[in-house]
Amino acid sequence: MAVLGVDVGGTTVKARVTGDDGAVLAQWREPTPTGDPQALAGLVRRATEWYPVDAVGLVVPGIVDERAGVCLQAVNLGWRDVPVRELVSASVDVPLAFGQDVRAGALAEVRTGAAAGSSEPVLFAAVGTGLAGALVVDGRVLDSPWAGEIGQVLLSGGGRVEEIASASALARHAGAPDAFTVAERVRGGDGAALSAWRECVRVLAESIAWTTAAVGCATVVVGGGLAEAGALLLDPLTHEVSARLGILRAPSLVRAHHGDAAAVIGATLLAQDLLATGVAR
Known part of the structure; x- marks a missing residue:
């Protein structure tokens, strides 16, 4: 069939x-x-x-x-x-x-992708034009209309999480045409790009840490356009998430396997x- x-x-x-x-x-x-x-x-x-x-x-x-x-x-x-x-x-x-x-992307990643075989809670975070998440618990994607919408939370300083922690916001704050260009400038040591990148990582890490603490995520699969930066994003993000969780178990952060086909x-x-x-x- x-x-x-x-x-x-x-x-x-x-x-x-x-x-x-x-x-x-x-x-x-x-x-x-x-x-x-x-x-x-x-x-x-x-x-x-x-x-x-x-x-x-x-x-x-x-x-x-x-x-x-x-x-x-x-x-x-x-x-x-x-x-x-x-x-x-x-x-x-x-x-x-x-x-x-995004919930469909999470399903793909837990069935046949980066989180395949996981028996513990998983967060799929899609960091692209905006920021959205999907939660998988006991092998099932939570299907509440409101579950996983981490990008919509208002920050204490004003604005929503995705207005800092998304590929489009990153490009805007760095004065670049797109997030790919920002990543290249970060690798080259550009000050404005580094500042925007660090702020994006900081806010994204806070969202992931809070979600992990609430649900006990063992794995966080990072997808969307910004995930294409690979270790440039995942290494500092892993450090920042772990630092915020204190005595709590830090999740494993991995890049989405299926990319934009998830x-x-x-x-x-x-x-x-x-x-x-x-x-x-």
Whole structure:
């Protein structure tokens, strides 16, 4: 049986068709439809007509109530209270699993990625345009619409965590076009880049430390664009998190294995779960 996974981003939709064994049968990208969410339903319908599948897994960004099938808010898409599952299900003839992109990425990383085999709590932190997290406890991704949204917490000095600890915020504070450029400048010893980098690491470490203390995370998987910096990010971040936890056990911080494909892989897993058990989890 084949399944289609669809990851809807702010600008790009990633799609992937996989077989029973997880082998990739087809994959492509196309611009995210703008305006009416019904356009997304048309995109998914056309994909299933082009490549017949037995189920679809669809994940979207933002605050998502997976059980109700509703996207409560997705700023990048201009959505609020959109019944995504109902809209898309009506346009396809196969079962549809619906989820949130970061939680789907977490599912991919604990099933087949950097945290595969872990029996203890895991935090998946996606550090990209914004900052969002997903928590995995007892092998299950917590599916509350509000769970893991560490980037939205207000800092005591004002502003939200993701306004300092994200790839886009880092570039803005360093006066650079993107986070990749900031990383290159950090390696070259640029003062402004170093200052912005250290502040980003500090705030991110505080968020991870608080989450670890609350849930007992043994592993933190760092994904998103900023994770591409590798040891330049993970080494100081590991030190800062450990320093804040005191006598508590520090988690192992690892780079996401699936990179920017984590969410679409997670979408295919949701579809496979739906076929196997009747539950997309």
